[in-house]
Each structure stands twice: as structure tokens, then as C-alpha cells.
Amino acid sequence: MRANRAASDPQVAGPSVPVMRKRSSILAGLAAAAVLAAPAAASAGSAAPGAPAAAAAPSASGTKTFSFRGMNLKIPSGWKVHREGDIVTVVTGKCRFPEPFVPGCRSFWVFGPKAITRVPVGGGYITYTGKNQFHPFSGVVPCPFTDKTAWHADGKRATTGLRQVGRGHKAKYAAWPNTCVTHGSGRKTASFTQREWFLPTSKILVVDVWNTPGLANVLKNATWS
Numbered sequence: 001m002r003a004n005r006a007a008s009d010p011q012v013a014g015p016s017v018p019v020m021r022k023r024s025s026i027l028a029g030l031a032a033a034a035v036l037a038a039p040a041a042a043s044a045g046s047a048a049p050g051a052p053a054a055a056a057a058p059s060a061s062g063t064k065t066f067s068f069r070g071m072n073l074k075i076p077s078g079w080k081v082h083r084e085g086d087i088v089t090v091v092t093g094k095c096r097f098p099e100p101f102v103p104g105c106r107s108f109w110v111f112g113p114k115a116i117t118r119v120p121v122g123g124g125y126i127t128y129t130g131k132n133q134f135h136p137f138s139g140v141v142p143c144p145f146t147d148k149t150a151w152h153a154d155g156k157r158a159t160t161g162l163r164q165v166g167r168g169h170k171a172k173y174a175a176w177p178n179t180c181v182t183h184g185s186g187r188k189t190a191s192f193t194q195r196e197w198f199l200p201t202s203k204i205l206v207v208d209v210w211n212t213p214g215l216a217n218v219l220k221n222a223t224w225s
Contacts, residue, residue, distance in 0.1 A: 086112035143180035166222035
């Protein structure tokens with residue numbers, strides 16, 4: 001209920017993001033290796049190996065500070081930060097290509113306003129407001145765990161609310177259920193949740209599809225400068 005009272009982020013004019021085009025090219029190359037028939041309605045199935053599983057949260061020892069647009073996060077020293085423009089990929093485990101939405105990369109993603117405003121999609125543009133899941137693609141894209149299955153967005157939020165991101169800052173939080181389906185038949189092979197923390201004033205969006213251990217606490221304990 002508190003999330004429903006939060007002010008919606010207004011449409012913001014801004015430049016398109018070249019990094020999005022690069023990411024789309026990478027995804028297109030990965031998807032070309034599989035059959036790209038549109039997935040049918042997913043049938044019930046058990047989670048496949050590779051789906052994110054909860055693990056122990058990182059310990060407080062061996063940390064470093066990652067800063068982005070005034071937000072400072074204390075993260076484990078083993079996490080790798082990859083910056084490109086207004087997009088940051090924080091790699092937390094095995095990763096082939098450190099890019100958002102690219103399969104096989106355990107990570108979470110941080111987007112600034114330039115990366116979520118007027119993003120080119122399907123001949124038009126979208127600007128993230130929190131009303132819909134951030135999934136800036138018009139065609140079939142691979143699941144986060146493997147490029148052999150397709151990402152099927154279920155479309156309904158399972159959880160909403162406000163979450164603390166450091167003192168004096170609250171994010172609009174949403175958890176979006178998703179499934180992985182086989183190309184052609186649409187058979188469900190795995191399920192996962194896309195978690196989003198959106199700070200409407202700073203216009204910072206944090207996205208996690210890997211159920212990253214400790215991330216919620218990392219954000220809760222953020223500092224600002």
C-alpha cells in the first residue's frame with residue numbers, strides 16, 4: 001500500500017544510450033545460436049540447474065566501497081565492478097560477458113538516468129517508471145542462466161513496497177516473477193525473480209535476477225555523498 005502512494009517518476013527527455021545498442025548486439029548474437037521461435041505459454045515444470053539459489057550472505061570482512069551518482073555501497077572485495085557509461089555491472093560470481101541481460105553472468109546491475117530514459121526498443125522508446133518490469137527488448141532474449149532457453153516475463157508483480165537505501169533515501173521495490181522456456185514448444189525449465197530497487201529522485205535503478213546474497217542489506221546500509 002505504501003508503494004501505491006509513492007509518486008510516479010515523470011517521463012524524462014534524454015539521449016538514447018549507445019551501450020544499449022551494444023548489449024542488444026551481444027544478445028542477438030547469443031540468441032542466433034538457438035531457435036528463435038516465439039515461446040508458447042509456459043507449462044509447469046521444476047527449476048533447472050543454474051537457476052539462482054539462496055546462499056550465505058557475504059561476511060563483513062574484506063569489503064570495498066563502490067560509488068555511483070552519490071550512492072556508496074560497501075560490497076565484498078571479490079565482487080568486480082564493470083562500468084560503461086551510465087550502466088554498472090557488478091559481477092558476483094562466474095561471468096562470461098559482464099553486461100546486463102547477458103546469460104551466464106552472475107551479477108546485479110545499476111542503471112543511471114541516462115540508461116533508463118528514452119531507451120530504443122522496437123522502433124520506439126521507453127522510459128522506466130517502475131510501473132513495468134525493466135526489460136528493454138521487443139524480441140526474444142535468452143534466459144539469465146543459459147542461452148538455450150528464452151526469457152518469458154510473466155507480467156505481474158509479486159511484491160511491492162518501499163525499501164531503505166541508506167539514511168533519508170527510500171526506493172520503490174518490486175519483485176517480478178519470470179520463467180525460462182524452451183524455444184518453440186515454450187516448455188518451462190526454470191523460474192526466477194527480477195528484483196528492482198528504484199530511487200525516483202536520484203533516478204537510480206538496481207536490478208537483480210540472481211537472488212544475490214546480501215544485496216538487500218548492502219543497499220539498506222548505503223551511504224550518500
